[in-house]
Each structure stands twice: as structure tokens, then as C-alpha cells.
Amino acid sequence: MQKKRNLSMLEQVSRSPHKSRHKTREVVVGGIAIGGDNPIRVQSMTTTDTFDVAATVAQIHRLEEAGCELVRVTVPKAQDAAVLSEIKKSIKIPLICDIHFDYKMALAALDHPVDKIRINPGNIGGNDRFRQVVRKAKERGLPMRIGVNAGSLEKELVEKYGFPCPPAMVESAIRYIEIAESEGYHDMIISLKSSDVPTAVEAYRLYAQLADYPTHIGITEAGKPPYAVTKSAAGLAPILLDGIGDTIRISLLGDPVPEIAAGFDILQATQRRVRKPELIACPTCGRLAIDLEKIIADLEKRLEGKKTPVKISVLGCVVNGPGEAREADIGIAAGNGKGVIFRNGEIVRHVLEHEMVDALLEEVQLWEQTHASNTTDSRKDSIKKHSLPMLTTP
Numbered sequence: 001m002q003k004k005r006n007l008s009m010l011e012q013v014s015r016s017p018h019k020s021r022h023k024t025r026e027v028v029v030g031g032i033a034i035g036g037d038n039p040i041r042v043q044s045m046t047t048t049d050t051f052d053v054a055a056t057v058a059q060i061h062r063l064e065e066a067g068c069e070l071v072r073v074t075v076p077k078a079q080d081a082a083v084l085s086e087i088k089k090s091i092k093i094p095l096i097c098d099i100h101f102d103y104k105m106a107l108a109a110l111d112h113p114v115d116k117i118r119i120n121p122g123n124i125g126g127n128d129r130f131r132q133v134v135r136k137a138k139e140r141g142l143p144m145r146i147g148v149n150a151g152s153l154e155k156e157l158v159e160k161y162g163f164p165c166p167p168a169m170v171e172s173a174i175r176y177i178e179i180a181e182s183e184g185y186h187d188m189i190i191s192l193k194s195s196d197v198p199t200a201v202e203a204y205r206l207y208a209q210l211a212d213y214p215t216h217i218g219i220t221e222a223g224k225p226p227y228a229v230t231k232s233a234a235g236l237a238p239i240l241l242d243g244i245g246d247t248i249r250i251s252l253l254g255d256p257v258p259e260i261a262a263g264f265d266i267l268q269a270t271q272r273r274v275r276k277p278e279l280i281a282c283p284t285c286g287r288l289a290i291d292l293e294k295i296i297a298d299l300e301k302r303l304e305g306k307k308t309p310v311k312i313s314v315l316g317c318v319v320n321g322p323g324e325a326r327e328a329d330i331g332i333a334a335g336n337g338k339g340v341i342f343r344n345g346e347i348v349r350h351v352l353e354h355e356m357v358d359a360l361l362e363e364v365q366l367w368e369q370t371h372a373s374n375t376t377d378s379r380k381d382s383i384k385k386h387s388l389p390m391l392t393t394p
Ligand code: SF4
Pocket: 282, 283, 284, 285, 286, 287, 288, 289, 315, 316, 317, 318, 319, 320, 321
């Protein structure tokens, strides 16, 4: 006998697959607001010897050019703290000092014009030392990232939970949050990093049920690209789709500059921060009726630098072409060296293959004119079933 499923539950669930963001406080880092309704910020960390100011500044300039919004430098030695002001003077984005093990380095770094300090309280030698750093950050009016890492959890929490699991990481974070709160300090951003994807995802989910300080999210020690980008995307996507995450770093082995594009791409794909056109293209197959690879390459090139959050679909034949094209803001369904252009689900023109790229760009221009005040709010008003969601941000 054929099994009949009861589909009534489908009527009860939300039509929109987009979850709202975890409500977090706003923490300002060097003039950039993190948390609340602010865009999820993309940051990176230099790989140079911090004391080598010229090399560090040069790398930060390349990161700035790539769109990096906050940068972190390591401060393992007193001489590194001494050059922080020189670095700060030469860059435009907020500067974060990264401290491990030595609370005296944290105190020393806070004597310099940094915009935030990042410490891992689990490895700086006890709660009293952590309190001293908190007090100084408070005195200086500076925010702090409390970076809990599965690899350096307190021994007693590892013993309590058996291994560095998500509850152990979250208990560690809450412990330090409460110490800081007892000092009247609230300018905190929290990270719960692990190189193990399920552990990181679950830790952030648990944390979001317990506290409202913004989160810095990332999969630590992800390794070498391209696998590291895939691993980061695999870990960050569920966190972001759950609405968690206020700032992001993709940790890649080697030059940090590619971390920026990878971070923005993950935010774009999860629709948490859409800042460029979304190109939908089929993988192609034996039915292909146009030179799709060439068309997409041309289109990508000519759309470079555009911030328009328009959804463009280009499909290679009539199988899925018209359906996808209808769902996009602008779409093209190709067939036999020709194509039909859709705008907001309606057919607007027919074009030959060699005219497709120009025609699509004209449509993008038109879309820009009709969405001239393309802010998050105006996007909300014009939202349609085929449009990108309201999470679009500059
Ligand atoms: S849209 Fe057409 S050409 Fe593209 S993958 Fe599907 S069937 Fe193949």
C-alpha cells in the first residue's frame, strides 16, 4: 500500500527561510559599530613581524584595499607594543592587538593607541590577571574580545566535561563575561573557536542562548585554501543562517588578503550581507545552447566593483532557464543561440547570444535606477518573492 504523508505541518511553518539575527548589544571598535543591526564586519590578521612596521603597514594597506574592516596584529614582545602607535598612524581601519599568555603584554599594549584588545583569558595566568586587563581596558574605554579556544580551555573545565566540547567552551566564556561584568565592564565581543566544525557551530548556538554580547565567528586553523575556505564556509554558514555572528574572519594559511573576499563571499551566499550582484549560472551540460562560460566571465568582469544587490540568473537552456529567470530580479533563459530576458518575472525582450551581456548590463542599470535609494529599508519595501531578502546591507 502506498504511504501517504501528512503535509499539514507545511502550512504551519514560516514561508521565509531567513532567521532574524541574534540580538546583540552594540560595541564600537575604533568608530565601527559591531553587533546590533550593524553589518557583519569582515576582519583579518597580519602575518608579518609586528615590529617590522613597514611590512606590517604594507600588508594592512593591501587588506584595506581588499575591503578589510578591522585588522589584528600580534603583540608577543614589548618592542611590538612600542610600534603600535606608528602602525596606527599609517592605517585607516581599526587596529586590534592580539595577546596570548602574558597579561603584562596586554597591559603594555593598552598604553598605546589601539582600538581593541583580543585576549584568551584561559591562557593569561588566572582570574586576577584577567581582572587587571579588564580594569585597564575599562579605564581606557576600549573594547575587548574574549577569545575562547577549544585548544586552550581551562583544565578544570576539560575535566568537568570530559573533553573540550561546546558546553565547556561556553562555560569558559560565561565565566569570563561574568568576571568582566563584576568589574562593570560590558564592551565585550566573544569568540568560541575550534578547528572542529561541529564543535564551533554548537558552541556558538549554545552561547547565543545565554548572552547578548556580539560574536566574532570563525573556524580556527582552517588550513590551506581552497579546502580552508570550504571548511570555513561549512562551519560559518550554519552559524550565520541561525542569525549568529557580528564579525567574521576566515583563517587561511598564507597571505591574509584572500581572507577578505572569502569572508564577504560567505556573507553574500548566506545572504547576511549582500554587497554585490548575485550571479546564478547553471553548471552546464550536454543541453547547453550558448557559450555560458564566456558570457558569465564577461558579465563578472563588467560587474566588477558594482555594489548593486541584484540577483541575475543566466541559464544555458530551456530546461530550468525560464523558471530560474522568473525567480531572479533579472534573468536570461537561453536556447539555440538566442535568449529571453526576464525582469521581475516578466519577459521584457529577446536577444541574440552576442547581445546578451550588453542587454543584461542595461537591465542592471535600469534596476539600479528603479532602486536608486537602495538601502536596507528601501529594499524591505520592494521585497518580492524573487528578490534578495531584507538582510541586504551596504
Ligand atoms: S540549465 Fe540546461 S544547460 Fe544548464 S545544466 Fe540545466 S539542463 Fe544543462
